[in-house]
Amino acid sequence: MKRVTAAIIEKNGRVLITQRPKEDKLGLKWEFPGGKIEQGETPEQCLVREIKEELNLDIKITEHFMNSNYQYETGEIELICYLAEITGGELRLNFHAAAEWVEREKLKEFDFAPADIPVWKCYEKGSG
Secondary structure (H helix, E strand, O other): OEEEEEEEEEEOOEEEEEEOOOOOOOOOOEEOOEEEOOOOOOHHHHHHHHHHHHHOEEEEEEEEEEEEEEEEOOEEEEEEEEEEEEEEEOOOOOOOOEEEEEEHHHHHHOOEOHHHHHHHHHHHHOOO
16 A cells, blocks of 8 residues: 655645646646655655645644545555644645645535545544
């Protein structure tokens, strides 16, 4: 099973979501930003690194939110999600097609990657 991380980053009552590049697997699907855990890396270290690499943002993880498992055709993933806050940097898209700050109740309007759907549903209810 592949282990990946995701950040739920809130600011001014909105949450940051990102859109995968068109040419990517799951092209143009929306997700909570994050990435694959590399060998020897903790999920928290991975998430801080991935957000810096992909979005040019420094974050501080505040708490574990939930895990979501999903079986894709290419294999199963475990999505490990954390609540996080921005501590520095300016948002810059180094990988994604787009990024949006979205109100919690509007998340259902976006076409999310399958593994992220249980996460936004849980987040929408205000629980983890």
